[in-house]
Amino acid sequence: MTDSRFSKPLIYMLIGSAIILALSLGVRHAFGLYLVPMSHEFGWGHNVFSLAIAMQNLIWGAVQPITGAFADKYGSKVVVAVGGLLYSLGLLLMAVSSTGWMLNLSVGLILGLALSATSFPVLLSAVGRAAPPEKRSMAMGIASAAGSFGQFIMLPSTLLLLQSFGWSAALVVSAILVALIVPLAWMLKAPMYVAPNAHSAESKPNLGFKDVLIIVKNHKPFWFLALGFLVCGFQVVFIGLHLPGYLIDHGYTATTGTIFLALIGLFNIIGTYSAGWLGGKFSKPHLLMWLYGLRGIAIIGFLMLPLSTWTIYAFGVIMGLLWLATVPLTNGIVANMFGVKYLSMLSGIVFFTHQVGSFFGGWLGGVNHDMTGNYNMIWAVSIILSVCGVLVHFFVTEEHVIHD
Structure with missing residues (x-):
């Protein structure tokens, strides 16, 4: 009978990772x-803010493999602590941004760099290294769920700050909260899990970064997995960034959009935890096929049904269950394929494609709105991409290429 309990160092790391992800992703x-x-205050079109967010996602993704490589080599603690400092700095600069270039510097560059050090690839990889293989998917699901709880808490809190004190003061408060990431980073100190028979097993090749990258380059299932993650990035950033504006265009208040996003955060706790649990029992590629297919069906239903408060909130609940459930499954597949020694770097490569999708989902949503006054074309692209997300995972396997 398998012991279902986590070790004390792993529990300590899970708590630290959970709070860090809640702060980082909640903000x-x-x-x-x-x-x-x-x-409205600065007379920008939606494309100005959308471009800054799109740049943030692209920079975040582009540097993620490098940040991951540093975390693999030097440990997660220092990388996450530096990321926390950058995050606070970026938010403070965003609070005084009155031009497009300042917004791109703060939101795009600095926050993009900060998020590469304080989000899923680094933190889930740290958890994955500390967890035994049979508990890895579950541990990643627990840590992922925490980011959703942060979204659930931070969204209504941010709206309250916006309505009471204005957007600039809300960003200053967020910067103070995010600064807590720096001391929390020192909770990420659980040792790498070593199987009881690891030392008596047959000798394994000592592969370096370059050796692993050569193997990865020629492994087609890895790249199909990365392509599927691009779909995820496009959809979540388009909906997360533009849905509040979409609802305002249709006569609803900012409060409705906030409740929608908070419902995503709340039900994503269930979705990510369930995905981590199911990933330990069933085929992860097959689960991902279901997730992307159900997303497409949910979007079609939302667009076809008459828009009302109830359909908006129902869409938030359904999308919440499907929102980041892809993350523990995708990272779990990478760990199964290549082991955990270089997991931060390899997860970062997959995450880069996610952020390419995020760039286009965020930016094209703003461009489409400014050109046409609606988001019809981007909704259609989101549905088509759901079909692509199902198809590419037919070619993804979990076969071990490099063992732990």
Whole structure:
């Protein structure tokens, strides 16, 4: 009978990772609430703020493999602590941004760099290294769920700050909260899990970064997995950033959009935890096929049904269950394929494609709105991409290429 308990160091790391992800992703998911007030105050089109968020996602993804490589080599603690400092700095600069270039510097560059050090690839990889293989998917699911709880808490809190004190003061408060990431980083100190028979097993090749990258380059299932993650990035950033504005266009208040996003955060706790649990029992590629297919069906249903408060909130609940459930499954597949020694770097490569999708989902949503006054074309692209997300995972396997 398998012991289902986590070790004390792993529990300590899970608590630290959970709080860090809650702060990092909670603040990040609230950025969509700033689009309308900042655009109105400075006379920007939606594309100005959308471009800054799109740049953030692209920079975040581009540097993620490098940040991951540093975390693999030097440990997660220092990388996450530096990321926390950058995050606070970026939010403070965003609070005084009155031009497009300042917004791109703060939201795009600095926050993009900060998020690469304080989000899923680094933290889930740290958890994955500390967890035994049979508990890895579950541990990643627990840590992922925490980011959703942060979204659930931070969205209404941010809206309250926006309505009471304005967008600039809300960003200052967020910067103070995010600074807590720095001391929390020292909770990430659980040792790498070593199987009881690891030392008596046959000798394994000591592969370096370059050796692993050569193997990865020629492994097609890895790249199909990465392509599927691009779909995820496009959909979540488009909906997370533009849905509040979409609802305002249709006569609803910012409060409705905030409740929608908070419902995503709340039900994503269930979705990510369940995905981590199911990933330990069933085929992860097959689960991902179901997730992307159900997303497409949910979007079609939302667009076809008459828009009302109840359909908006129902869409939030359904999307919440499917929102980041892809993350523990995708990272779990990478760990199964290549082991955990270089997991931060390899997860970062897959995450880069996610952020390419995020770039286009965020930016094209703003461009489409400014050109046509609606988001019809991007909704259609989101549905088509759901079909692509199902198809590419037919070619993804979990076969071990490099063992732990």
